[in-house]
Amino acid sequence: MTTSFNINEFIYDFKNCCNKVQKKSFNKDETITSYIRNRNQFCILISGNADLVRYDLNGNRTIIEHFSESDIFGEVFYSITTNNELLVEAKSKCEVLIYNYYDIHTKCTKNCKFHQTLSEYLPELILNKITDLNMRVELLTKRTTRDKLLGYFNLLSTKALNKTFKIPFSLTDLADYLSVDRSAMMRELKLLKDENFINKNGKEITLLYK
Amino acid sequence: MTTSFNINEFIYDFKNCCNKVQKKSFNKDETITSYIRNRNQFCILISGNADLVRYDLNGNRTIIEHFSESDIFGEVFYSITTNNELLVEAKSKCEVLIYNYYDIHTKCTKNCKFHQTLSEYLPELILNKITDLNMRVELLTKRTTRDKLLGYFNLLSTKALNKTFKIPFSLTDLADYLSVDRSAMMRELKLLKDENFINKNGKEITLLYK
DNA sequence: ACATATTTGTTGCTTTTGCAACAAAAAACA
DNA sequence: TGTTTTTTGTTGCAAAAGCAACAAATATGT
Numbered sequence: 001m002t003t004s005f006n007i008n009e010f011i012y013d014f015k016n017c018c019n020k021v022q023k024k025s026f027n028k029d030e031t032i033t034s035y036i037r038n039r040n041q042f043c044i045l046i047s048g049n050a051d052l053v054r055y056d057l058n059g060n061r062t063i064i065e066h067f068s069e070s071d072i073f074g075e076v077f078y079s080i081t082t083n084n085e086l087l088v089e090a091k092s093k094c095e096v097l098i099y100n101y102y103d104i105h106t107k108c109t110k111n112c113k114f115h116q117t118l119s120e121y122l123p124e125l126i127l128n129k130i131t132d133l134n135m136r137v138e139l140l141t142k143r144t145t146r147d148k149l150l151g152y153f154n155l156l157s158t159k160a161l162n163k164t165f166k167i168p169f170s171l172t173d174l175a176d177y178l179s180v181d182r183s184a185m186m187r188e189l190k191l192l193k194d195e196n197f198i199n200k201n202g203k204e205i206t207l208l209y210k
Numbered sequence: 211m212t213t214s215f216n217i218n219e220f221i222y223d224f225k226n227c228c229n230k231v232q233k234k235s236f237n238k239d240e241t242i243t244s245y246i247r248n249r250n251q252f253c254i255l256i257s258g259n260a261d262l263v264r265y266d267l268n269g270n271r272t273i274i275e276h277f278s279e280s281d282i283f284g285e286v287f288y289s290i291t292t293n294n295e296l297l298v299e300a301k302s303k304c305e306v307l308i309y310n311y312y313d314i315h316t317k318c319t320k321n322c323k324f325h326q327t328l329s330e331y332l333p334e335l336i337l338n339k340i341t342d343l344n345m346r347v348e349l350l351t352k353r354t355t356r357d358k359l360l361g362y363f364n365l366l367s368t369k370a371l372n373k374t375f376k377i378p379f380s381l382t383d384l385a386d387y388l389s390v391d392r393s394a395m396m397r398e399l400k401l402l403k404d405e406n407f408i409n410k411n412g413k414e415i416t417l418l419y420k
Numbered sequence: 421a422c423a424t425a426t427t428t429g430t431t432g433c434t435t436t437t438g439c440a441a442c443a444a445a446a447a448a449c450a
Numbered sequence: 451t452g453t454t455t456t457t458t459g460t461t462g463c464a465a466a467a468g469c470a471a472c473a474a475a476t477a478t479g480t
Contacts, residue, residue: 054348054351056352056353056357058353060353062351064344064347064348064351065347076337077337077340077341077344078341078344079341079344079345081345081364081365081368082348082361105333123315123333126336126337126340127286127287127336129340130287130336130339130340130343131287131288131289133340133343133344133347134274134287134288134289134343135289135291136347137274137275137343137346137347137350138264138274138292140347140350140351140389141264141272141274141350141389142266142389143266143268143270143389143437143438144466144467145466145467146466147266151292154291155291158291170426170427170428171427171428171429172426172427172428179350179351179352179353180467180468181467181468181469182427182428182468183429183430183431183467183468183469183470184466184467184468184469185467186428186429186430187429187430187431187466187467188466188467189429190429190430202428353467353468354436354437354468355436355437356436380456380457380458381457381458381459382456382457382458390437390438391437391438391439392438392458393437393438393439393440393459393460393461394436394437394438394439395437396458396459396460397436397437397459397460397461398436398437399459400459400460412446412458
Protein backbone atom coordinates (compact mmCIF):
# COMPACT_ATOMS: atom_id res chain seq x y z
CA MET A 1 0.00 0.00 0.00
CA THR A 2 1.40 3.35 -1.05
CA THR A 3 -0.98 5.80 0.58
CA SER A 4 0.16 8.48 2.99
CA PHE A 5 -3.14 8.00 4.81
CA ASN A 6 -2.73 5.61 7.68
CA ILE A 7 -5.96 4.55 9.27
CA ASN A 8 -4.38 4.02 12.68
CA GLU A 9 -3.58 7.69 13.02
CA PHE A 10 -7.31 8.32 13.11
CA ILE A 11 -8.79 5.19 14.55
CA TYR A 12 -8.68 6.59 18.09
CA ASP A 13 -11.52 8.89 17.01
CA PHE A 14 -13.54 5.79 16.31
CA LYS A 15 -15.56 5.09 19.45
CA ASN A 16 -19.14 4.45 18.65
CA CYS A 17 -19.36 5.98 15.26
CA CYS A 18 -22.80 6.02 13.70
CA ASN A 19 -24.71 2.76 13.75
CA LYS A 20 -24.03 2.22 10.05
CA VAL A 21 -20.57 0.81 10.61
CA GLN A 22 -19.51 -2.56 12.05
CA LYS A 23 -16.10 -3.31 13.52
CA LYS A 24 -15.18 -6.97 13.40
CA SER A 25 -12.19 -9.12 14.30
CA PHE A 26 -11.04 -12.25 12.52
CA ASN A 27 -8.48 -14.92 13.27
CA LYS A 28 -5.98 -16.30 10.79
CA ASP A 29 -7.63 -18.38 8.04
CA GLU A 30 -11.12 -17.07 8.81
CA THR A 31 -13.24 -15.74 5.96
CA ILE A 32 -13.79 -12.01 6.30
CA THR A 33 -16.36 -11.84 3.55
CA SER A 34 -17.36 -13.59 0.36
CA TYR A 35 -18.41 -11.74 -2.78
CA ILE A 36 -21.78 -13.09 -3.74
CA ARG A 37 -24.03 -10.28 -4.84
CA ASN A 38 -23.68 -6.55 -4.76
CA ARG A 39 -24.52 -5.29 -1.31
CA ASN A 40 -22.42 -2.11 -1.71
CA GLN A 41 -20.23 -3.51 0.99
CA PHE A 42 -17.10 -1.47 1.63
CA CYS A 43 -14.40 -2.63 4.03
CA ILE A 44 -11.23 -1.11 5.45
CA LEU A 45 -8.51 -3.22 6.95
CA ILE A 46 -7.37 -1.65 10.25
CA SER A 47 -4.76 -4.26 11.07
CA GLY A 48 -3.45 -7.58 9.75
CA ASN A 49 -3.16 -9.02 6.27
CA ALA A 50 -5.78 -10.57 4.02
CA ASP A 51 -6.12 -11.93 0.51
CA LEU A 52 -8.92 -11.85 -2.01
CA VAL A 53 -8.81 -15.37 -3.43
CA ARG A 54 -10.62 -17.31 -6.10
CA TYR A 55 -10.97 -21.07 -6.26
CA ASP A 56 -11.77 -22.25 -9.76
CA LEU A 57 -13.37 -25.47 -10.96
CA ASN A 58 -9.98 -27.16 -11.54
CA GLY A 59 -9.03 -26.57 -7.93
CA ASN A 60 -6.63 -23.76 -8.79
CA ARG A 61 -6.36 -21.06 -6.18
CA THR A 62 -5.60 -17.52 -7.28
CA ILE A 63 -4.72 -14.60 -5.07
CA ILE A 64 -6.50 -11.77 -6.85
CA GLU A 65 -5.44 -9.05 -4.44
CA HIS A 66 -3.36 -8.81 -1.30
CA PHE A 67 -4.47 -6.39 1.42
CA SER A 68 -2.61 -4.83 4.30
CA GLU A 69 -3.28 -2.01 6.76
CA SER A 70 -5.41 0.85 5.36
CA ASP A 71 -6.35 -1.08 2.23
CA ILE A 72 -9.95 -1.06 1.10
CA PHE A 73 -11.99 -3.83 -0.47
CA GLY A 74 -15.55 -5.09 -0.78
CA GLU A 75 -18.31 -6.02 -3.13
CA VAL A 76 -18.92 -2.40 -4.12
CA PHE A 77 -15.79 -2.64 -6.30
CA TYR A 78 -16.88 -5.83 -7.97
CA SER A 79 -19.55 -6.69 -10.47
CA ILE A 80 -19.99 -10.36 -9.81
CA THR A 81 -20.28 -12.00 -13.20
CA THR A 82 -18.05 -14.94 -12.42
CA ASN A 83 -19.35 -18.28 -11.19
CA ASN A 84 -16.25 -18.87 -9.13
CA GLU A 85 -16.06 -18.39 -5.41
CA LEU A 86 -14.47 -15.11 -4.33
CA LEU A 87 -13.38 -14.95 -0.70
CA VAL A 88 -11.44 -12.51 1.44
CA GLU A 89 -9.34 -14.64 3.80
CA ALA A 90 -7.48 -13.39 6.85
CA LYS A 91 -3.79 -14.29 6.61
CA SER A 92 -3.24 -13.13 10.19
CA LYS A 93 -5.39 -11.68 12.97
CA CYS A 94 -7.42 -8.91 11.32
CA GLU A 95 -9.55 -5.99 12.38
CA VAL A 96 -11.96 -4.69 9.79
CA LEU A 97 -14.47 -1.85 9.49
CA ILE A 98 -17.47 -2.69 7.36
CA TYR A 99 -19.63 0.03 5.81
CA ASN A 100 -22.26 0.37 3.19
CA TYR A 101 -20.33 2.40 0.62
CA TYR A 102 -23.02 5.03 0.23
CA ASP A 103 -23.24 5.64 3.98
CA ILE A 104 -19.73 7.01 4.01
CA HIS A 105 -20.63 10.01 1.91
CA THR A 106 -23.53 11.07 4.11
CA LYS A 107 -22.84 12.69 7.44
CA CYS A 108 -22.53 10.42 10.42
CA THR A 109 -25.52 10.63 12.78
CA LYS A 110 -23.17 11.13 15.70
CA ASN A 111 -21.03 13.50 13.62
CA CYS A 112 -17.90 11.68 14.81
CA LYS A 113 -14.49 12.90 13.79
CA PHE A 114 -13.43 9.52 12.45
CA HIS A 115 -16.25 9.37 9.95
CA GLN A 116 -15.42 12.88 8.82
CA THR A 117 -11.73 12.07 8.36
CA LEU A 118 -12.55 8.88 6.50
CA SER A 119 -14.81 10.59 3.98
CA GLU A 120 -12.16 13.25 3.52
CA TYR A 121 -9.45 10.69 2.72
CA LEU A 122 -11.68 8.38 0.69
CA PRO A 123 -10.62 9.80 -2.72
CA GLU A 124 -6.99 9.24 -1.82
CA LEU A 125 -7.65 5.66 -0.72
CA ILE A 126 -9.52 4.99 -3.93
CA LEU A 127 -6.85 6.52 -6.12
CA ASN A 128 -4.31 4.27 -4.42
CA LYS A 129 -6.49 1.29 -5.08
CA ILE A 130 -6.59 2.10 -8.78
CA THR A 131 -2.82 2.51 -8.85
CA ASP A 132 -2.42 -0.87 -7.15
CA LEU A 133 -4.80 -2.54 -9.58
CA ASN A 134 -2.97 -1.04 -12.53
CA MET A 135 0.31 -2.44 -11.24
CA ARG A 136 -1.42 -5.78 -10.82
CA VAL A 137 -2.63 -5.72 -14.44
CA GLU A 138 0.82 -4.66 -15.61
CA LEU A 139 2.30 -7.68 -13.82
CA LEU A 140 -0.28 -10.20 -14.95
CA THR A 141 0.03 -9.23 -18.61
CA LYS A 142 3.72 -10.25 -18.64
CA ARG A 143 4.03 -13.26 -20.87
CA THR A 144 6.48 -15.51 -19.04
CA THR A 145 6.96 -16.69 -15.47
CA ARG A 146 10.41 -15.11 -15.57
CA ASP A 147 9.05 -11.68 -16.53
CA LYS A 148 6.38 -11.90 -13.84
CA LEU A 149 8.96 -12.73 -11.20
CA LEU A 150 11.35 -9.98 -12.28
CA GLY A 151 8.49 -7.50 -12.60
CA TYR A 152 7.28 -8.28 -9.11
CA PHE A 153 10.77 -8.19 -7.65
CA ASN A 154 11.29 -4.79 -9.22
CA LEU A 155 8.18 -3.50 -7.49
CA LEU A 156 9.31 -4.87 -4.14
CA SER A 157 12.79 -3.47 -4.62
CA THR A 158 11.41 -0.04 -5.52
CA LYS A 159 9.12 -0.11 -2.49
CA ALA A 160 11.95 -1.14 -0.18
CA LEU A 161 14.37 1.38 -1.74
CA ASN A 162 16.84 -1.48 -1.70
CA LYS A 163 18.09 -4.21 -4.03
CA THR A 164 17.56 -6.66 -1.18
CA PHE A 165 14.06 -7.31 0.14
CA LYS A 166 11.81 -10.02 1.51
CA ILE A 167 8.92 -11.61 -0.35
CA PRO A 168 5.81 -10.88 1.76
CA PHE A 169 4.22 -14.21 0.80
CA SER A 170 5.04 -17.87 1.14
CA LEU A 171 6.40 -19.12 -2.18
CA THR A 172 3.26 -21.20 -2.57
CA ASP A 173 1.20 -18.02 -2.26
CA LEU A 174 3.52 -16.12 -4.57
CA ALA A 175 2.79 -18.62 -7.33
CA ASP A 176 -0.95 -18.17 -6.71
CA TYR A 177 -0.46 -14.41 -6.83
CA LEU A 178 1.46 -14.46 -10.10
CA SER A 179 -1.01 -17.00 -11.45
CA VAL A 180 1.61 -19.61 -12.37
CA ASP A 181 2.38 -23.18 -11.40
CA ARG A 182 4.43 -23.39 -8.23
CA SER A 183 6.92 -25.99 -9.43
CA ALA A 184 7.46 -24.12 -12.69
CA MET A 185 8.04 -20.97 -10.67
CA MET A 186 10.56 -22.72 -8.41
CA ARG A 187 12.39 -23.96 -11.49
CA GLU A 188 12.49 -20.43 -12.87
CA LEU A 189 13.74 -19.03 -9.56
CA LYS A 190 16.57 -21.53 -9.67
CA LEU A 191 17.43 -20.53 -13.23
CA LEU A 192 17.41 -16.83 -12.31
CA LYS A 193 19.81 -17.68 -9.50
CA ASP A 194 22.06 -19.86 -11.71
CA GLU A 195 22.18 -17.16 -14.38
CA ASN A 196 23.10 -14.54 -11.75
CA PHE A 197 20.04 -12.38 -12.15
CA ILE A 198 19.18 -12.71 -8.47
CA ASN A 199 20.44 -14.01 -5.19
CA LYS A 200 17.98 -15.95 -3.12
CA ASN A 201 18.09 -16.93 0.49
CA GLY A 202 14.72 -18.35 1.50
CA LYS A 203 12.33 -15.46 0.97
CA GLU A 204 15.10 -12.85 0.84
CA ILE A 205 15.90 -11.76 -2.68
CA THR A 206 18.68 -9.53 -4.00
CA LEU A 207 18.60 -8.14 -7.52
CA LEU A 208 22.01 -8.44 -9.18
CA TYR A 209 21.39 -6.68 -12.49
CA LYS A 210 21.40 -3.02 -13.55
CA MET B 211 -18.26 0.71 -19.86
CA THR B 212 -21.00 0.10 -17.34
CA THR B 213 -21.68 3.59 -15.97
CA SER B 214 -25.05 5.28 -16.13
CA PHE B 215 -23.19 8.56 -16.53
CA ASN B 216 -22.82 9.46 -20.17
CA ILE B 217 -20.54 12.35 -20.82
CA ASN B 218 -22.36 13.41 -23.96
CA GLU B 219 -25.51 14.25 -22.03
CA PHE B 220 -23.53 17.02 -20.38
CA ILE B 221 -20.94 18.03 -22.90
CA TYR B 222 -23.21 20.76 -24.33
CA ASP B 223 -22.51 22.65 -21.09
CA PHE B 224 -18.87 22.59 -22.03
CA LYS B 225 -18.19 25.88 -23.80
CA ASN B 226 -15.15 27.58 -22.49
CA CYS B 227 -14.84 25.88 -19.19
CA CYS B 228 -12.06 27.15 -16.96
CA ASN B 229 -8.64 27.48 -18.54
CA LYS B 230 -7.46 24.38 -16.69
CA VAL B 231 -8.97 21.98 -19.22
CA GLN B 232 -7.89 21.18 -22.77
CA LYS B 233 -10.10 19.65 -25.41
CA LYS B 234 -8.19 17.79 -28.10
CA SER B 235 -8.99 15.71 -31.16
CA PHE B 236 -7.01 12.77 -32.47
CA ASN B 237 -7.14 10.71 -35.65
CA LYS B 238 -6.97 6.93 -35.80
CA ASP B 239 -3.53 5.59 -34.81
CA GLU B 240 -2.41 8.87 -33.25
CA THR B 241 -0.94 8.80 -29.76
CA ILE B 242 -3.23 10.55 -27.29
CA THR B 243 -0.71 10.51 -24.47
CA SER B 244 2.23 8.50 -23.20
CA TYR B 245 2.75 7.70 -19.53
CA ILE B 246 6.20 8.92 -18.65
CA ARG B 247 6.13 10.57 -15.25
CA ASN B 248 3.37 11.55 -12.93
CA ARG B 249 1.86 14.80 -14.08
CA ASN B 250 -1.50 14.11 -12.39
CA GLN B 251 -2.91 14.01 -15.86
CA PHE B 252 -6.56 12.94 -16.00
CA CYS B 253 -8.38 12.35 -19.29
CA ILE B 254 -11.95 11.64 -20.30
CA LEU B 255 -12.82 10.14 -23.63
CA ILE B 256 -15.77 12.04 -25.14
CA SER B 257 -15.98 10.03 -28.33
CA GLY B 258 -14.14 7.24 -30.12
CA ASN B 259 -12.13 4.26 -28.92
CA ALA B 260 -8.62 4.06 -27.57
CA ASP B 261 -6.25 1.50 -26.05
CA LEU B 262 -3.61 1.75 -23.38
CA VAL B 263 -0.81 -0.37 -24.82
CA ARG B 264 2.61 -1.51 -23.73
CA TYR B 265 5.45 -2.53 -26.01
CA ASP B 266 7.98 -4.68 -24.20
CA LEU B 267 11.60 -5.39 -25.03
CA ASN B 268 10.76 -8.60 -26.92
CA GLY B 269 8.48 -6.65 -29.24
CA ASN B 270 5.32 -7.99 -27.63
CA ARG B 271 2.41 -5.61 -27.67
CA THR B 272 -0.10 -5.77 -24.84
CA ILE B 273 -3.42 -3.99 -24.64
CA ILE B 274 -3.57 -3.09 -20.96
CA GLU B 275 -6.94 -1.36 -21.10
CA HIS B 276 -9.54 -0.59 -23.74
CA PHE B 277 -11.38 2.73 -23.51
CA SER B 278 -14.65 3.87 -25.00
CA GLU B 279 -16.97 6.84 -24.50
CA SER B 280 -17.04 8.23 -20.93
CA ASP B 281 -14.03 6.18 -19.84
CA ILE B 282 -11.32 7.88 -17.84
CA PHE B 283 -7.58 7.35 -17.96
CA GLY B 284 -4.30 9.15 -17.38
CA GLU B 285 -1.05 9.15 -15.49
CA VAL B 286 -2.76 10.04 -12.22
CA PHE B 287 -3.91 6.41 -12.02
CA TYR B 288 -0.46 5.03 -12.66
CA SER B 289 2.72 4.90 -10.68
CA ILE B 290 5.26 4.49 -13.42
CA THR B 291 7.72 1.92 -12.18
CA THR B 292 7.99 0.02 -15.44
CA ASN B 293 10.69 0.70 -18.01
CA ASN B 294 8.37 -0.22 -20.85
CA GLU B 295 6.62 2.28 -23.05
CA LEU B 296 3.00 2.95 -22.12
CA LEU B 297 0.93 4.69 -24.77
CA VAL B 298 -2.72 5.57 -25.23
CA GLU B 299 -3.46 5.06 -28.92
CA ALA B 300 -6.59 6.24 -30.73
CA LYS B 301 -8.30 3.28 -32.44
CA SER B 302 -10.69 5.66 -34.21
CA LYS B 303 -11.23 9.43 -34.34
CA CYS B 304 -11.21 10.54 -30.70
CA GLU B 305 -12.16 13.61 -28.71
CA VAL B 306 -10.56 13.91 -25.29
CA LEU B 307 -10.74 16.29 -22.35
CA ILE B 308 -7.47 16.65 -20.47
CA TYR B 309 -7.36 17.92 -16.89
CA ASN B 310 -4.98 18.04 -14.01
CA TYR B 311 -6.72 15.65 -11.63
CA TYR B 312 -6.61 18.02 -8.68
CA ASP B 313 -8.18 20.86 -10.68
CA ILE B 314 -11.40 18.93 -10.98
CA HIS B 315 -12.11 19.04 -7.28
CA THR B 316 -11.71 22.77 -7.01
CA LYS B 317 -14.41 25.05 -8.34
CA CYS B 318 -14.09 26.15 -11.93
CA THR B 319 -13.12 29.79 -12.30
CA LYS B 320 -16.00 30.34 -14.69
CA ASN B 321 -18.27 28.24 -12.50
CA CYS B 322 -19.49 26.38 -15.59
CA LYS B 323 -22.17 23.75 -15.28
CA PHE B 324 -20.12 21.11 -17.01
CA HIS B 325 -17.32 21.28 -14.49
CA GLN B 326 -19.85 21.04 -11.69
CA THR B 327 -21.53 18.01 -13.22
CA LEU B 328 -18.21 16.32 -13.84
CA SER B 329 -17.00 16.70 -10.25
CA GLU B 330 -20.37 15.43 -9.09
CA TYR B 331 -20.12 12.28 -11.20
CA LEU B 332 -16.43 11.70 -10.65
CA PRO B 333 -16.87 9.17 -7.81
CA GLU B 334 -19.18 7.13 -10.02
CA LEU B 335 -16.72 7.20 -12.92
CA ILE B 336 -13.93 6.13 -10.62
CA LEU B 337 -15.96 3.32 -9.07
CA ASN B 338 -16.67 2.04 -12.57
CA LYS B 339 -13.01 2.14 -13.38
CA ILE B 340 -12.22 -0.01 -10.36
CA THR B 341 -14.93 -2.47 -11.34
CA ASP B 342 -13.49 -2.65 -14.87
CA LEU B 343 -9.98 -3.18 -13.55
CA ASN B 344 -11.17 -5.93 -11.24
CA MET B 345 -12.80 -7.72 -14.16
CA ARG B 346 -9.56 -7.32 -16.07
CA VAL B 347 -7.55 -8.89 -13.23
CA GLU B 348 -10.10 -11.68 -12.94
CA LEU B 349 -9.63 -12.44 -16.64
CA LEU B 350 -5.86 -12.21 -16.68
CA THR B 351 -5.46 -14.55 -13.73
CA LYS B 352 -7.14 -17.37 -15.65
CA ARG B 353 -4.51 -20.00 -16.28
CA THR B 354 -5.20 -21.15 -19.82
CA THR B 355 -5.93 -19.49 -23.15
CA ARG B 356 -9.20 -21.42 -23.21
CA ASP B 357 -10.32 -20.08 -19.82
CA LYS B 358 -9.38 -16.54 -20.84
CA LEU B 359 -11.41 -16.80 -24.02
CA LEU B 360 -14.44 -18.29 -22.30
CA GLY B 361 -14.18 -15.79 -19.45
CA TYR B 362 -14.08 -12.89 -21.88
CA PHE B 363 -16.90 -14.28 -23.97
CA ASN B 364 -19.01 -14.62 -20.84
CA LEU B 365 -18.46 -10.96 -20.07
CA LEU B 366 -19.43 -9.93 -23.59
CA SER B 367 -22.47 -12.19 -23.53
CA THR B 368 -23.60 -10.78 -20.18
CA LYS B 369 -23.12 -7.23 -21.44
CA ALA B 370 -25.04 -7.94 -24.64
CA LEU B 371 -27.78 -9.85 -22.76
CA ASN B 372 -27.43 -12.39 -25.54
CA LYS B 373 -25.61 -15.64 -26.23
CA THR B 374 -24.58 -14.14 -29.56
CA PHE B 375 -22.34 -11.10 -29.67
CA LYS B 376 -19.53 -9.48 -31.61
CA ILE B 377 -15.92 -9.23 -30.46
CA PRO B 378 -15.13 -5.48 -30.30
CA PHE B 379 -11.51 -6.09 -31.36
CA SER B 380 -9.68 -7.54 -34.29
CA LEU B 381 -8.55 -11.05 -33.40
CA THR B 382 -4.98 -9.80 -33.45
CA ASP B 383 -5.91 -7.22 -30.82
CA LEU B 384 -7.91 -9.74 -28.82
CA ALA B 385 -4.76 -11.86 -28.41
CA ASP B 386 -2.86 -8.77 -27.23
CA TYR B 387 -5.70 -8.01 -24.80
CA LEU B 388 -5.76 -11.51 -23.33
CA SER B 389 -1.97 -11.50 -23.30
CA VAL B 390 -1.57 -14.70 -25.32
CA ASP B 391 0.01 -15.67 -28.62
CA ARG B 392 -2.27 -15.04 -31.57
CA SER B 393 -1.69 -18.34 -33.36
CA ALA B 394 -2.18 -20.29 -30.12
CA MET B 395 -5.40 -18.37 -29.56
CA MET B 396 -6.61 -19.13 -33.08
CA ARG B 397 -5.88 -22.81 -32.49
CA GLU B 398 -7.85 -22.70 -29.23
CA LEU B 399 -10.79 -20.93 -30.93
CA LYS B 400 -10.86 -23.70 -33.49
CA LEU B 401 -10.86 -26.35 -30.76
CA LEU B 402 -13.68 -24.56 -28.92
CA LYS B 403 -15.64 -24.60 -32.15
CA ASP B 404 -14.85 -28.26 -32.91
CA GLU B 405 -15.83 -29.30 -29.39
CA ASN B 406 -19.12 -27.38 -29.70
CA PHE B 407 -18.49 -24.87 -26.95
CA ILE B 408 -18.98 -21.96 -29.31
CA ASN B 409 -20.06 -21.04 -32.80
CA LYS B 410 -17.86 -18.59 -34.61
CA ASN B 411 -18.52 -16.57 -37.70
CA GLY B 412 -15.73 -14.06 -38.14
CA LYS B 413 -15.98 -11.88 -35.06
CA GLU B 414 -19.49 -13.04 -34.19
CA ILE B 415 -19.51 -15.60 -31.40
CA THR B 416 -22.36 -17.68 -30.00
CA LEU B 417 -22.05 -19.53 -26.71
CA LEU B 418 -23.48 -23.05 -27.00
CA TYR B 419 -23.13 -24.28 -23.41
CA LYS B 420 -25.26 -23.85 -20.28
C1' DA C 421 9.90 -31.04 23.06
C1' DC C 422 7.47 -33.81 20.21
C1' DA C 423 4.29 -35.01 16.71
C1' DT C 424 1.84 -33.21 12.84
C1' DA C 425 1.06 -30.21 9.07
C1' DT C 426 2.75 -27.14 5.72
C1' DT C 427 6.14 -25.28 2.72
C1' DT C 428 10.15 -25.72 -0.06
C1' DG C 429 12.98 -27.75 -3.38
C1' DT C 430 13.45 -31.00 -7.09
C1' DT C 431 12.57 -33.98 -11.12
C1' DG C 432 10.56 -36.79 -15.22
C1' DC C 433 7.01 -36.55 -18.16
C1' DT C 434 2.95 -34.43 -20.63
C1' DT C 435 0.44 -30.71 -22.35
C1' DT C 436 0.07 -26.15 -23.67
C1' DT C 437 1.87 -22.18 -25.52
C1' DG C 438 4.92 -19.54 -28.39
C1' DC C 439 7.45 -18.80 -32.73
C1' DA C 440 8.05 -18.60 -37.63
C1' DA C 441 6.33 -18.84 -41.82
C1' DC C 442 2.96 -18.69 -45.43
C1' DA C 443 -1.47 -18.64 -48.14
C1' DA C 444 -6.10 -16.90 -48.35
C1' DA C 445 -9.41 -13.47 -47.23
C1' DA C 446 -10.70 -8.96 -46.08
C1' DA C 447 -9.97 -4.17 -45.55
C1' DA C 448 -7.86 0.18 -46.69
C1' DC C 449 -6.40 3.25 -50.02
C1' DA C 450 -5.47 5.74 -54.10
C1' DT D 451 -11.53 -0.45 -59.70
C1' DG D 452 -7.24 -2.40 -58.96
C1' DT D 453 -3.28 -2.41 -55.81
C1' DT D 454 -1.32 -2.67 -51.39
C1' DT D 455 -1.63 -3.58 -46.58
C1' DT D 456 -3.58 -5.85 -42.79
C1' DT D 457 -5.95 -9.58 -40.73
C1' DT D 458 -7.23 -14.31 -40.51
C1' DG D 459 -6.49 -19.07 -40.57
C1' DT D 460 -3.22 -22.84 -40.44
C1' DT D 461 0.79 -25.76 -39.46
C1' DG D 462 5.40 -27.99 -37.84
C1' DC D 463 8.54 -27.49 -34.54
C1' DA D 464 10.73 -25.60 -30.23
C1' DA D 465 10.27 -23.83 -25.73
C1' DA D 466 7.81 -23.05 -21.63
C1' DA D 467 4.60 -24.23 -18.29
C1' DG D 468 1.73 -27.55 -15.89
C1' DC D 469 1.14 -31.94 -13.37
C1' DA D 470 2.34 -35.46 -10.14
C1' DA D 471 5.01 -37.18 -6.87
C1' DC D 472 8.25 -37.26 -3.16
C1' DA D 473 11.98 -36.05 0.23
C1' DA D 474 13.80 -32.54 3.11
C1' DA D 475 13.26 -28.49 5.72
C1' DT D 476 10.26 -25.37 8.42
C1' DA D 477 6.59 -24.06 10.97
C1' DT D 478 2.67 -25.05 14.01
C1' DG D 479 0.13 -26.82 17.74
C1' DT D 480 -0.24 -29.14 22.15
